[in-house]
Amino acid sequence: xxxxxxxxxxxxxxxxxxxxxxxxxxxxxxxxxxxxxxxxxxxxxxxxxxxxxxxxxxxxxxxxxxxxxxxxxxxxxxxxxxxxxxxxxxxxxxxxxxxxxxxxxxxxxxxxxxxxxxxxxxxxxxxxxxxxxxxxxxxxxxxxxxxx
Numbered sequence: 001x002x003x004x005x006x007x008x009x010x011x012x013x014x015x016x017x018x019x020x021x022x023x024x025x026x027x028x029x030x031x032x033x034x035x036x037x038x039x040x041x042x043x044x045x046x047x048x049x050x051x052x053x054x055x056x057x058x059x060x061x062x063x064x065x066x067x068x069x070x071x072x073x074x075x076x077x078x079x080x081x082x083x084x085x086x087x088x089x090x091x092x093x094x095x096x097x098x099x100x101x102x103x104x105x106x107x108x109x110x111x112x113x114x115x116x117x118x119x120x121x122x123x124x125x126x127x128x129x130x131x132x133x134x135x136x137x138x139x140x141x142x143x144x145x146x147x148x
Contacts, residue, residue, distance in 0.1 A: 074110075
């Protein structure tokens with residue numbers, strides 16, 4: 001049986017790459033699982049800065065783990081599992097704060113040198129270098145056999 005990969009509102013190729021990174025770099029067992037990724041209300045998302053949010057959502061579903069819903073994750077995922085900077089980070093974080101988010105997970109070195117405080121627009125900001133590191137700070141890790 002081949003697993004089903006269905007996307008609505010996001011490019012299937014990007015999702016396939018994110019799934020490959022999650023499997024290879026974060027150790028998530030995805031090769032034999034069906035994966036469905038969809039946007040709210042049929043919105044189209046073509047901005048690569050949504051990659052990290054997709055990765056976090058898929059990891060949360062696969063691990064059957066909830067994480068705080070007031071988290072925003074921004075970053076383009078590279079083939080090596082690295083996170084790339086996104087343009088307009090301050091504007092995006094400001095909008096997330098306005099919408100009631102509490103925590104922003106963003107690519108390392110995304111902020112200007114003068115904005116290195118742990119908060120931005122009232123949000124706590126955590127900078128990470130990889131998808132695996134982002135999952136770790138959000139406590140989205142695969143359970144070891146002893147933990148199950």
